[in-house]
Amino acid sequence: MGCGFLPLSELVVTPPPPNLPPASRVRALNFVPSSENSLTPPYLHRPNENIMQYISTRNLRFILNEVLDLKKIRSFEAHEAFDHEATEMTLDAAKELSDKYLFPYYREMDKKKAYYKDGEVHVLPEVGEGMRAMGAAGWLNAAWPYENNGQQMPTVILNAAGLIFQAANGNMAAYSFLTTGAANLILNFGSDELKATYLEKMAAGEWQGTMALTEPQAGSSLSDITTSYEDLGDGSYAIKGQKIYISGGDHNATENVVHLLLARKKDGPKGMKGVSLFVVPKHLPTENGLVDNHVTTAGIYGKMGQKGYVAAHLMYGEQGQTKGYLVGEEFRGLNNMFQMMNEARIGTGVMAAASASAAYYASLQYAKERPQGRHPGNKDVNTGQVLIIEHADVRRMLLFQKAVVEGSVDLLLQCSLWEDISKVSQDPAEKERTHLLMELLTPIAKSFPSEYGTEAVSQGMQVLGGAGYTDDFPLEQIYRDIRVNAIYEGTTTIHGLDLLGRKLMMHKGKALQFLTEEMQETISTAVNHDETRSMAETLGKSLGGVQQVLGHLMGLAQSEDPKVFLADATIFLDYFSLHVLGWLWLRQAVAAAKAAPTADGQDEANFYQSKIHTANFFFQYIFTRTSGQKRTLLGTERVTLKTPGELLV
Numbered sequence: 001m002g003c004g005f006l007p008l009s010e011l012v013v014t015p016p017p018p019n020l021p022p023a024s025r026v027r028a029l030n031f032v033p034s035s036e037n038s039l040t041p042p043y044l045h046r047p048n049e050n051i052m053q054y055i056s057t058r059n060l061r062f063i064l065n066e067v068l069d070l071k072k073i074r075s076f077e078a079h080e081a082f083d084h085e086a087t088e089m090t091l092d093a094a095k096e097l098s099d100k101y102l103f104p105y106y107r108e109m110d111k112k113k114a115y116y117k118d119g120e121v122h123v124l125p126e127v128g129e130g131m132r133a134m135g136a137a138g139w140l141n142a143a144w145p146y147e148n149n150g151q152q153m154p155t156v157i158l159n160a161a162g163l164i165f166q167a168a169n170g171n172m173a174a175y176s177f178l179t180t181g182a183a184n185l186i187l188n189f190g191s192d193e194l195k196a197t198y199l200e201k202m203a204a205g206e207w208q209g210t211m212a213l214t215e216p217q218a219g220s221s222l223s224d225i226t227t228s229y230e231d232l233g234d235g236s237y238a239i240k241g242q243k244i245y246i247s248g249g250d251h252n253a254t255e256n257v258v259h260l261l262l263a264r265k266k267d268g269p270k271g272m273k274g275v276s277l278f279v280v281p282k283h284l285p286t287e288n289g290l291v292d293n294h295v296t297t298a299g300i301y302g303k304m305g306q307k308g309y310v311a312a313h314l315m316y317g318e319q320g321q322t323k324g325y326l327v328g329e330e331f332r333g334l335n336n337m338f339q340m341m342n343e344a345r346i347g348t349g350v351m352a353a354a355s356a357s358a359a360y361y362a363s364l365q366y367a368k369e370r371p372q373g374r375h376p377g378n379k380d381v382n383t384g385q386v387l388i389i390e391h392a393d394v395r396r397m398l399l400f401q402k403a404v405v406e407g408s409v410d411l412l413l414q415c416s417l418w419e420d421i422s423k424v425s426q427d428p429a430e431k432e433r434t435h436l437l438m439e440l441l442t443p444i445a446k447s448f449p450s451e452y453g454t455e456a457v458s459q460g461m462q463v464l465g466g467a468g469y470t471d472d473f474p475l476e477q478i479y480r481d482i483r484v485n486a487i488y489e490g491t492t493t494i495h496g497l498d499l500l501g502r503k504l505m506m507h508k509g510k511a512l513q514f515l516t517e518e519m520q521e522t523i524s525t526a527v528n529h530d531e532t533r534s535m536a537e538t539l540g541k542s543l544g545g546v547q548q549v550l551g552h553l554m555g556l557a558q559s560e561d562p563k564v565f566l567a568d569a570t571i572f573l574d575y576f577s578l579h580v581l582g583w584l585w586l587r588q589a590v591a592a593a594k595a596a597p598t599a600d601g602q603d604e605a606n607f608y609q610s611k612i613h614t615a616n617f618f619f620q621y622i623f624t625r626t627s628g629q630k631r632t633l634l635g636t637e638r639v640t641l642k643t644p645g646e647l648l649v
Helices: 022-027 057-068 084-111 125-136 155-189 192-203 333-369 392-424 428-469 475-486 492-503 506-526 533-559 569-598 602-622 625-634
Strands: 115-117 120-122 207-212 228-231 237-247 256-265 275-281 283-286 289-292 295-300 311-316 322-326
Touching: 057 084, 057 155, 057 392, 057 569, 057 602, 084 125, 084 155, 084 475, 115 295, 120 295, 125 155, 155 192, 155 207, 155 256, 155 275, 155 333, 155 392, 192 207, 192 256, 192 275, 207 237, 207 333, 237 256, 237 275, 256 333, 275 283, 275 333, 333 392, 333 428, 333 475, 392 428, 392 569, 392 602, 428 475, 428 492, 428 506, 428 569, 492 506, 492 569, 506 533, 506 569, 533 569, 533 602, 533 625, 569 602, 569 625
Parallel strands: 207 256, 228 256
Antiparallel strands: 115 120, 228 237, 237 311, 237 322, 256 275, 275 322, 283 289, 295 311
8 A cells, every 4th residue: 555554454343232321333333553654644745744634623612612512412412422531532532533544645546546447437446445444333324323233423413424435535535424415315215225325335445425416507506407307117227317427326336336326207298397316326236236227427527626526427328228316205316415515514614614724734844844934024144044934924814824724624513403492302493493503504614714715725735835836745635626615515605595595584584683682692702802802893893884785685585587686796795704703713712711820831821822822813803804895795786697799808
């Protein structure tokens, strides 16, 4: 395998027996590192540097334990096994596995990119080894119930671990968690026969799972898909059509690929009503082994980034009959698929935030090692150069990265916690509140880390200067890799339309009311601390502007064509997101201000002061963008609507 790592056969794992009590099952999770070769090797081309950091597990623990406080989720019987000790073990296990099986191959997956030859998609062999290692360690079915050999891990803890995996190597981790998402659909909607046939292999990382939605003529408009199905009368359906941009759609590091595919009944109703969901395997499992199901790979796409993570063009039923098996009720395909899509939207945010994290720590390390220039006013060339982290503008760029990364982590884990509570709470009011809050912030959880994460990585490249543009350092690869997250699972425009056109007004604005209450509670607390009072006043005043903007836009919705109301939905998404992130950063600053006086040692004191400084930076340098956005949203010029296409020459 190279890099001095143990082969998969020597990975020490202890899958929890199903008869163990819940706490023991958690503590069996699932990765015991060997005492040898336990250090992460450095990035390629930097053989003398120290082991690189790609994420702060201290920050993850701060968010989980000091900001969110997991006592609530642990109070439910379903998740009581994940006490503080089990959560700590979970994060440690994720980091150990990432250091060994993911991080070392991030650069190599780019250098030795996936390719299509002689009808086969070739990927780095370590892709399959990484999937099987994650499967053997119990990560792919960690959230499943005990009766399905899962750990009943809360989503908030699983996504904290997911941030570690994705920061280590998002291209490799994506194969595994895409498989989890596909398997979840079978678990929740599939027949007992489908579960028995597919779940064990998928949970073990032996079979790849995909989400096959996009078609050449449809894109994000799923009601316009043309892939068709016909009932064969034996419990299976004949599938015919094409799917494009299918992540993980085919590769030689797995023996089978299981597509969760949307298709329309042949000659059935148009629009969403005629769409059903199917399991369509590349190879059909039979008593005699796997047989060809005539799922043909036409090729893979040459992408700007994520070159080791396959995006395939697939054809079904073109070279023989392709069989599919109905998942859930007929004509409920889109409803069922939306479960996976919502998971994938949070997952996309996790991938983006994690990529931005890896870029931040790479550029931070460079800034602490690279001497250049002297402070303004020092003209004595005989004095030594200073490290570039001493320059204010470099610190500005690093603070931007830190603010985006740590704000995004808070946002994603908060949404995950709300999702957990909404699923297990028996209190109808609590279920409604947490579900609506999670729904409201999902467009932001997907879009903010994706858009601002890309900008943050760009700032990181700038920290490195010319070196950042070379492949001697990871920044240029991370920049190429992260860019697609603003496109995955619906472009930013789609999420702007979703937020403004649907989420804000659902249940007569209840979700917005609940969010406002959360924000006001934080503001009320923050004004009582000297370190956070000014930030609280800034956010509180600006929330009045949000009400003004919403009043203006709602007026347009009632009096104008919908295209007027929604013309600047993307601008509104950004404007609203910055207020949400302002609330989250204020909340982090309050937690840090409370903890700082009793910090244990200088490192801890610095950690808490860093939180307060970064929160101040957010309000002074990033939140100020809202003033220009507000002016645009209240404007009456309607420039985009009034610009005819022929003027774009």
